[in-house]
Amino acid sequence: MNGTALxxxxxxxxxxxxxxxxxxxxxxxxxxxxxxxxxxxxxxxxAAKRARAGGER
Amino acid sequence: MRSDRLARWxxxxxxxxxHSLGPGATKGCAWRALLAxxxxxxxxxxxxxxxxxxxxxGGMGAMRYTEPFATFDLDVxxxxxxxxxxxxxxxxxxxxxxxxxxxxxxxxxxxxxxxxFLATDPLTEEAVRNAHSVEYxxxxxxxxxxxxxxxxxxxxxxxxxAARIEMLCGTVGIDxxxxxAILARHGLTAAYAKITGRxx
Numbered sequence: 001m002n003g004t005a006l007x008x009x010x011x012x013x014x015x016x017x018x019x020x021x022x023x024x025x026x027x028x029x030x031x032x033x034x035x036x037x038x039x040x041x042x043x044x045x046x047a048a049k050r051a052r053a054g055g056e057r
Numbered sequence: 058m059r060s061d062r063l064a065r066w067x068x069x070x071x072x073x074x075x076h077s078l079g080p081g082a083t084k085g086c087a088w089r090a091l092l093a094x095x096x097x098x099x100x101x102x103x104x105x106x107x108x109x110x111x112x113x114x115g116g117m118g119a120m121r122y123t124e125p126f127a128t129f130d131l132d133v134x135x136x137x138x139x140x141x142x143x144x145x146x147x148x149x150x151x152x153x154x155x156x157x158x159x160x161x162x163x164x165x166x167x168x169x170x171x172x173x174f175l176a177t178d179p180l181t182e183e184a185v186r187n188a189h190s191v192e193y194x195x196x197x198x199x200x201x202x203x204x205x206x207x208x209x210x211x212x213x214x215x216x217x218x219a220a221r222i223e224m225l226c227g228t229v230g231i232d233x234x235x236x237x238a239i240l241a242r243h244g245l246t247a248a249y250a251k252i253t254g255r256x257x
Contacts, residue, residue: 004227010124011228016194019092019117021125029127 090194092117094168095131097196098153107149111135112188112199114181114206115173119221121191122203122229130164130171134181134201144176180208180243203229204236211240211249219252226253 001009010018102108112118116128137144150165159166164173177185184205191200201209203225210218210225225231240246 007124008228011122013125015121015191016090018120018125019193022117022120022128023091025125025127026129 090196091168092131092170093194093196095170095172096193096198098156098158098167098172099133100197102149102152105152106138107145107152108135109138110185110199112185112201114175114184114201114209116221118200119203119206119225121200122206123221123224124228126224130173132173132175134175134177134185136177136182136185146174146176149174180205180212180239183239183242184209203231204239207231207236207249208239208243208245211245211252212243214248214252222253 010021013021099111103111111133113131114134115130115132116126117131120126120128135144139145139148150160153165153167154160161171164171166172175181184201185199187205188199188201191198207222207225210221237246240249
């Protein structure tokens with residue numbers, strides 16, 4: 001199933017279900033925003049170096 | 058997660074034992090009726106004459122027609138029952154606070170959902186008057202039509218409104234003639250062409 005087909009299928013769900021999903025998405029988003037980043041020491045050396053330098057390059 | 062697995066996950070009952078969010082995911086609330094307390098309160102406000110008519114718009118209203126997406130509050134467009142700059146909002150808030158609902162930022166929290174009240178102008182009044190009557194978990198309510206939601210998004214014109222227009226036009230059978238008439242009536246034809254990059 002591609003993205004467009006998935007969107008169309010999801011649009012056909014009952015409104016009650018879509019509201020419940022939206023509120024779940026809100027909650028997941030909040031949890032992700034509030035999640036603490038992994039400590040640098042848990043990363044492998046190269047990834048740790050990248051993280052110390054400010055993230056992905 | 059592959060999209061067919063995602064579709065199955067989203068379509069499953071989020072409160073069920075088998076759902077990966079776990080059986081406690083919707084603890085303390087019947088997920089089928091999350092908006093029911095807010096909608097019942099709106100109907101009560103109408104019955105008591107605090108507002109003369111209302112309809113749901115914004116993200117939660119648009120979701121009637123589109124796929125689900127993250128949205129934070131319930132936007133209620135209402136035709137005030139009293140004329141004047143306050144539009145009867147102090148009376149509505151007074152009643153809702155008396156019923157134990159808390160005021161948060163620019164809305165009021167009803168059954169855990171932030172509800173924002175927006176008094177109508179000519180476009181939104183037309184939208185409220187032409188709204189569909191629907192039922193949500195046994196509670197009657199009204200939702201603004203997809204064509205009026207598009208026109209309202211065109212007028213607001215933020216990036217998320219452009220995305221919402223794409224969603225509404227992409228997933229719903231929009232009545233193009235009706236949309237064209239609404240846009241023309243409210244002087245939004247050029248704004249629609251600009252925001253969507255397509256001619257009507």
